[in-house]
Amino acid sequence: MTTxxxxxxxxxxxxxxxxxxxxxxxxxxxxxxxxxxxxxxxxVDPVMGWVMDFGDLARAAREVVASLDHRFLNDLPGLxxxxxxxxxxxxxxxLSAKVPGVVAITIHESPSSRCxxxxxxxxxxxxxxxxxxxxxxxxxxxxxxxPDGTREPLHGHDYRMSASAWLAPGAPANADETLxxxxxxxxxxxxxxxxxATRPAVGRVEVREDVVALVLPDETVxxxxxxxxxxxxxxTATEILAERVASRLAAMDALRSIGARRVEVVLLEGLxxxxxxxxxxxx
Numbered sequence: 001m002t003t004x005x006x007x008x009x010x011x012x013x014x015x016x017x018x019x020x021x022x023x024x025x026x027x028x029x030x031x032x033x034x035x036x037x038x039x040x041x042x043x044v045d046p047v048m049g050w051v052m053d054f055g056d057l058a059r060a061a062r063e064v065v066a067s068l069d070h071r072f073l074n075d076l077p078g079l080x081x082x083x084x085x086x087x088x089x090x091x092x093x094x095l096s097a098k099v100p101g102v103v104a105i106t107i108h109e110s111p112s113s114r115c116x117x118x119x120x121x122x123x124x125x126x127x128x129x130x131x132x133x134x135x136x137x138x139x140x141x142x143x144x145x146x147p148d149g150t151r152e153p154l155h156g157h158d159y160r161m162s163a164s165a166w167l168a169p170g171a172p173a174n175a176d177e178t179l180x181x182x183x184x185x186x187x188x189x190x191x192x193x194x195x196x197a198t199r200p201a202v203g204r205v206e207v208r209e210d211v212v213a214l215v216l217p218d219e220t221v222x223x224x225x226x227x228x229x230x231x232x233x234x235x236t237a238t239e240i241l242a243e244r245v246a247s248r249l250a251a252m253d254a255l256r257s258i259g260a261r262r263v264e265v266v267l268l269e270g271l272x273x274x275x276x277x278x279x280x281x282x283x
Contacts, residue, residue: 003239004041004103004276005050007057010034011069015082018074029072035108036065036091039118039276040101044243047147047201049235051101054273060098064091084109088117129171133180134162138187140229142195142236149202149217154194159241160268161187163249165281168259175258182255186248193229195236205230242267242277250279 012033017026038061042051073082078090084107096102104118141156165179172178196212198205203216212228214221233240246265249255255263260281268274 002041002278003044003051003243004039004278005052005054005057005239006037006039006274006276007054007061008272009036009038009058009061009065011036011065013068013071013073015073015079017081017083019081032109034068034087036061037104037106037108038091038095038099038102039104039106040099041103042101044237044239045234047234048237049144049197049201049233049240050237051239051275057099061095064094064098084113084115085117088115092117092119129167129169130164131167131171131175131179132162132164133176133183136161136163136180136183136187138191140190140193140195143214143221144235144237145197145200145202145214145216147201151214151216151221154221154223157269159190159238161245162266163245164264165249165255165258165260166262168261170259172258178254178258179260182249182252183245185252186245189229190241194223194227195231195241196223196228197231197233197235197240199232199234201234238267238269238273238275239277242275243279246277246279250281255281 010033012031014029014031016029020027038057040051040057044051073079079086088105088107092102092105095105104116106114106116108114137158137160139156139158141154143152143154145151163179163183167175196205196214200214203214206213206215210225211222212225231240231244242265246263249263262278262280264276264278266274266276
């Protein structure tokens with residue numbers, strides 16, 4: 001399964017669009033607070049449990065995005081006509097040269113207008129019908145263990161989630177309701193729980209009568225067994241959780257019954273970091 005992570009950045013800049021004609025408002029020089037979403041795709045590392053470290057992505061992308069901040073975009077080589085579409089392609093070319101696995105750039109020019117540049121194949125068949133559910137939330141705690149044996153403190157998030165399904169033509173009228181019910185089932189054991197990866201990078205997890213023990217080289221972390229959901233993975237990074245939900249949805253008979261062919265899950269941790277996982281529904 002290929003998983004995507006997305007990190008958001010901002011810059012402020014001025015531009016005008018030289019090809020729209022003098023009567024168009026965008027022919028005048030003006031400015032925006034641009035939001036940039038950088039999406040990286042790959043397989044989840046079996047030890048760390050992530051596609052890449054969000055921190056590494058942030059350091060590389062900030063350098064490129066910062067080169068546009070407080071600039072007049074029309075003056076930059078390659079941006080004589082700085083539409084959102086051209087700007088997304090401009091950033092994709094530069095970021096993909098610095099960050100392996102960049103697959104898409106989304107530019108938000110305003111709160112209601114955005115453009116995504118995503119080269120290459122891989123989308124659903126054009127005849128398929130897409131349905132989506134957004135606004136799903138689950139609240140959970142976790143911690144991540146690094147290969148050197150250090151760990152994060154136990155902390156928590158409200159994970160915001162959206163999911164889509166692509167259906168064969170002629171989908172039933174209650175398809176949206178079915179998808180929402182399936183999502184509830186897929187995340188039920190994550191809600192208000194401590195998420196514990198059973199195959200940490202270092203140490204081991206012991207499930208005892210009343211506690212779950214994370215045994216590390218220098219300490220043992222114990223958690224109430226009733227509070228924990230065990231995740232068969234190397235970590236509980238956002239990528240892993242997105243993959244887990246997508247895999248569960250793809251295996252559900254209820255989605256097959258409405259003709260679902262493919263599901264997509266986008267999981268947002270905090271305000272800027274997200275992961276996207278796609279799975280084909282079992283035949």
